[in-house]
Amino acid sequence: MRKIAWYLLDWKNPDSYTSIITTETPKNVCAWEFLRRNPEYQYDYFEYARTGQFPFYIPYMKKIDRTDMCDWYCIDKQSNNFDPNVNTPPIFVIDGEPTFSTRSSFSDRNLPGEFIVRLSTELDRDSQLKAVENYFDEYQRKCKTGFTINKKNYGIYLRILDALAVGIPEEEIIDGRTDICKVEKLATAKSYVEQAKSLRDRDYIRIVGGKIYYPKPDELKFSDRVFNTGGTEGALP
16 A cells, blocks of 8 residues: 655654744644645645646536646645645635535535525515525625634644554544643543544635635545555655
8 A cells, every 4th residue: 555655743742843833823834734734635746746737526516617636625726835745835725716505504514605596486576585685694694603723722733633644543642642632621632633633624724714615526535545556655756
């Protein structure tokens, strides 16, 4: 099984992280620190480095439309760096438009930024439009729920991700066998692990004020099987 080479800090040493995330660290740098630890992104970059082209995905609804690695991760194609082994962050795009809408539940964290409206020709137009306006206001209010993850914990989250990347079980992090989560309640430690993974996989873009609007197609989601190329362990090309 081929593994993506990734420069890991010593997760056992919290001092290794103090210079990465401080109160003065720019948002794009914070976002990059989480994204570059995402194994899906690492594999996508591996494919880009191997072929010289960004991997393409196909959104669910519009099969004629294509979106690539940069679109999916909200990265500007004019960025000087995409390599997760390099500290320099790419340029994040935070004003993209959603490609489609399929859900209307407010409970979904990654709610699309639009909804589909059907009007009846047999009912009063103005009353229907008023109902749409009221729904839109409520929808917009709930979509603007604040991003409340504490920046002071970013260093802890990065340590968690690096520990997971080298094979430390989540249970050992949560129950205190490591010294990463110095909290009394297991529920708090568990929430730290979930927040770290959430920042790595999607919420990194919320750090810079953006939003991912649609899910990656199931058949293209990351799997360990994609590394089973018969090669040996080594650095990215």
